[in-house]
Amino acid sequence: MKAVVQRRYGSAVLGDLDVSVPGQGEVLLEVRAAGVDMGTWHLLSGKPYLLRFLGFGLRGPKCPVPGRDVSGVVAALGPGVTGFAVGDEVFGTCEGSFAEYAVAPVSRLARKPGNVSFTDAAAVPISGGTALQGLRDVEPGQRVLVLGAGGGVGSYGVQIAKALGAHVTGVCSTRKVGMVRSIADEVFDYTAGDFTGAYDLILDCGGNRPLSRLRRAATPRGTIVLVGAETGGAITGGFERALRAAAMNPFVSQKLVMLMSAERADVFDELRVLIEAGEVKPAVERTFPLSEALDAVEHVYSRRSIGKVVVTI
Ligand SMILES: NC(=O)c1ccc[n+]([C@@H]2O[C@H](COP(=O)([O-])OP(=O)(O)OC[C@H]3O[C@@H](n4cnc5c(N)ncnc54)[C@H](OP(=O)(O)O)[C@@H]3O)[C@@H](O)[C@H]2O)c1
Structure with a gap:
């Protein structure tokens, strides 16, 4: 699969990786879109240095693919997964959403709001x-x-x-x-x-x-x-x-x-209800293709972005 690959802090390139197999309580997602936020820049740059001591990787990032916010379609189920089926449209967070496929724990996934696109849904979870x-x-x-x-x-x-x-x-x-x-x-x-x-x-x-x-x-x-x-x-x-x-x-x-926000399915479900009721609309300013994912992150970091920025796969 195509993915943004990051072996060291401060440098990442578009490359090829094997598709991972979902483990216990996880699903494989065919990624449709990946939201970008300031946290994405922090994890790409490894700054502030404090975050390296908070479990994200001391010498380099633990996860070789950046991106956490995700929307997509369930492509395979890992052992012990209930409540989701192949083909379900979901949104939430995972490790490595700047890729064609990503493995996500179901504890961080909810059903995609029915009234928005994958692009809009990917702009929601963390922010x-x-x-x-x-x-x-x-x-x-x-x-x-x-x-x-x-x-x-x-x-x-x-x-x-x-x-x-x-x-x-x-x-x-x-x-x-x-x-x-x-x-x-x-x-x-x-x-x-x-x-x-x-x-x-x-x-x-x-x-x-x-x-x-x-x-x-x-x-x-x-x-x-x-x-x-x-x-x-x-x-x-x-x-x-x-x-x-x-x-x-x-x-x-x-x-x-x-505030130390938690990435949890019940939180994303609450957001889904607000979105489906028309009370919250993701304010997506701009989308970037996967090949320009780093430009998307730079756009947010530079403070030029208004509302949200999304990478589409
Ligand atoms: N505590 C948590 O759990 C948690 C979770 C998510 C995010 N965060 C943090 O929350 C903050 C906001 O995240 P976000 O994704 O909403 O970021 P964002 O999209 O870049 O929005 C931040 C806004 O803050 C303003 N700003 C003022 N001074 C700034 C500066 N020196 N650098 C950058 N922006 C500045 C900018 O607006 P103007 O251009 O209008 O000034 C910008 O629109 C970030 O620091 C992020 O790391 C914390």
């Missing part, structure tokens, strides 16, 4: 799942602020918070204002002045503002969810801000959350 898990505290009528609203997690964050009945304000740079305006109640273009207001929940997917700035924008008993940051350098990548928030949390009236 949509992260946003969903970051918004668990939201109640109808609350005010929610989404930083990085023009990105992958942020575009789902805005839509899911709206679906939960919140009044949602998105913050983004000028190029992304049009997309964010189409899904949020209010938009701040931070290049023209920073956001104002008091919020019950802040979902921070941009990550370049100090915690003190976020705390001033949250209500006294508000929640601040730190999703990610890209401004902390090559060693920790800004992770220390979230760690500081978690350490501070027991001593303040606000709830400070360091």
Whole structure:
């Protein structure tokens, strides 16, 4: 099969690999599309270095094929798999979706929403799942602020918070204002002045503002969810801000959350329901063929992407 092959951090090429055999609790997928997110860039580059100590491979990537978000068709069942059949259309996450075939554990797969394409479905799992898990505290009528609203997690964050009945304000740079305006109640273009207001929940997917700035924008008993940051350098990548928030949390009236999202079938199923109800629509800006998968990752890393980017197989 054709696949993007990565033996070392920082370099990958399109090559040929044998198709893997699914093990216990796994299925073989004929991949139709693979979503791209900031995490894909981190795993390709091996940066921040902290992630190499978190089980992804110290000297080189454990998985020789990048890509985690996937949509596709079940091509074969491994031992012990129930609830899925050959030919089922699914979406979720796996190791190595930048390939014609990938093996995926069924614990990370759900049925593809019936009303969207494979391309749109592949744009959902990690970003949509992260946003969903970051918004668990939201109640109808609350005010929610989404930083990085023009990105992958942020575009789902805005839509899911709206679906939960919140009044949602998105913050983004000028190029992304049009997309964010189409899904949020209010938009701040931070290049023209920073956001104002008091919020019950802040979902921070941009990550370049100090915690003190976020705390001033949250209500006294508000929640601040730190999703990610890209401004902390090559060693920790800004992770220390979230760690500081978690350490501070027991001593303040606000709830400070360091989000570690889980990739699970039940989360993807919740997203499927939201998508089929028309409450969430994947905001796919651009697709790339498998031969240009690295350009797709670079497009996201460069901050040029608006919403989501997908590799189609
Ligand atoms: N905690 C978790 O479990 C989890 C799960 C998934 C992702 N993440 C992290 O969450 C963050 C958002 O992920 P994503 O996939 O949504 O990324 P994305 O699509 O690139 O969106 C991030 C947005 O943040 C803004 N931004 C502000 N400063 C930035 C900077 N220095 N570098 C890059 N973007 C910056 C950009 O918007 P403007 O151009 O409008 O400023 C961009 O649209 C990333 O750090 C990612 O690693 C964490």
